[in-house]
Amino acid sequence: MQGFFQYDSKEEVTERRVRAYKDKPAHVERQVRYQVTVSRNQPAIKTAEFETGWRIYATNEATVSPVKLTVD
Numbered sequence: 001m002q003g004f005f006q007y008d009s010k011e012e013v014t015e016r017r018v019r020a021y022k023d024k025p026a027h028v029e030r031q032v033r034y035q036v037t038v039s040r041n042q043p044a045i046k047t048a049e050f051e052t053g054w055r056i057y058a059t060n061e062a063t064v065s066p067v068k069l070t071v072d
Helices: 042-052
Strands: 005-018 027-040
Touching: none
Parallel strands: none
Antiparallel strands: 005 027
16 A cells, blocks of 8 residues: 555644633643645556556455355
């Protein structure tokens, strides 16, 4: 699957000061946001489809039982 997808990741950090309130001291809250953008490398996918001769399928299933074909 390497070379079929391109990705870009960004990290955005936001900090804000929170004032003291009653028995709670003042502190800084930090919020981190991650953004991942994925795009398909269509020429590489088309080349792989042509070389394999059939469509390529992917799954995120941990175990996939293979289909057994028998000739009678």
